Amino acid sequence: MFVSNAMTRHVQTVEPQSSLQEIWDLMQANNYEAVPVRDKKRNLVGIVTMADVAEAAMDADEDDFRQTITARDIMVADVTSVSEEEVLEEAAYLMKDKDYTALPVVSSADTLVGIITQADIQKVLVAMLGFTQPGTRISLSVPDRVGRLADVAQIVKQCNVSISGLVTHVPEDASVGNVVLRLKTQKPKPVVQKLRDSGYRVLHVAQLWRD
Secondary structure, eight states: OBHHHHOEESOOOBOTTOBHHHHHHHHHHHTOSEEEEEOTTOOEEEEEEHHHHHHHHHTOOHHIIIIIOBHHHHSBOSOOOEETTSBHHHHHHHHHHHTOSEEEEEOTTSOEEEEEEHHHHHHHHHHHTTTTSSOEEEEEEEEOOTTHHHHHHHHHHHTTOOEEEEEEEOOTTOSEEEEEEEESOSOOHHHHHHHHHTTOEEEEEEOOOOO
8 A cells, every 4th residue: 555545635725824714614625634734836835733733823813813923934844754555554654753644645756646545544454453443353362383374374375265465464573463454354263163172362353343
């Protein structure tokens, strides 16, 4: 999965001299979490988030809100951007590492082509976990050893069931990790029993999804 698969394209921008009121109106009208700032030459010079706007608005009187405070006053000028060709994990890591809610997205020619937000990544995560499709979620405790995932997949296959999603997590320095399977079945008992018979610890089984 790449940034281009999750980003919002054709996002509107503001200029450094755009007023706080203008930025607020733009964000409210389009439900934006953040807005890139570009100068007269269309170069990316900053980014303004809803948190930036809200913080400035709390300390501003009515005249300041409408005219005096501008994007230049509240934007993050040292902009970290991400390529649309970058893997999605890199964008998620940058947001976490720098405590950002959004990143401008640039093309291979370093031209602004969109924006990616935490909400965009959350949507992809929900889709990848298969939570929007009917099925069964099974959590397993699995030893961190070569071939274990292949073994689990083979067991599911033997039950003639398809895997719609698979996520793993092994804590640092741990010998056992968690595997979350999303299966295309609403009758998981044969799979669960076969996993147990094969020595795997089944932690949780649920049939939950959202329309």
